[in-house]
Amino acid sequence: MIYVHPAVQPAQRELHAPASDGSYRCILPPGLGESCNSTLYCADNYYCHPPSFTCVNAYYLGYGEACTLDIQCSGALTCTNNKCTNTVYPRCESLLDCKYNEVCSANGCAPPVHIGGACQTTYDCSPISTCLFGVCAPAYTVGLGGACTEDNNQCDISKGLSVCI
Incomplete structure (x- = not known):
């Protein structure tokens, strides 16, 4: 999958710019830690992060995990005080917005219902x-x-x- 940061304006996207001799070439997309300045795309599930235009890991940390950038945090979590946080907790849109061992049920984080317990979904x-x-x-x-x-x-x-x- 290819990710392009939404802050990158269409005018900045030089993906179809020809080489110096006017021709186009197929290239491998850059990988982790490599520059994505000319492609704005990265290999695998890496993410082209402006303003550095470097391919980075993205959306892999859960609630309460240590972070330095918002894009490290999953779902709607944000990096606040170096921890992935749901600023509207206990409200949630998905399981990713909840703490470990919680589920997102009826738009709220809650302990899961165990086998044999009543459920709606x-x-x-x-x-x-x-x-x-x-x-x-x-x-x-x-x-x-x-x-x-x-x-x-x-x-x-x-x-x-x-x-x-």
Whole structure:
């Protein structure tokens, strides 16, 4: 995947500028720590970070982890006082906005519902589980012909079952 920082204005994007002899050449995109000044793109999942125009890791730290730049923090987290922080905590838009061992349920960070507990969606349940008819159940355990809801993570994939219809 290729990332371009939204602050980079279209006028700065010289991606299709020809070489000095007027021809175009296929090149490998720059990697981690390399300059992306002429491409504005980076290899793999690296991110071209202005103003240095250097390829950096991005969006890999979770809530409370040490950071130096906002782009290191996942989801809507920002780097505040050298920690990835959700400034509107406990409100959330995704699991990435919550602390470790919390889920984002009904736009709020909360402890997950464990297997056997009542749920409204799979997002209420602990990881590797699913909301099956209002109860958190182990994921991927419903056998052939077994009742399931719209979540495809309920069918037993070890038996080749991957679709709930």
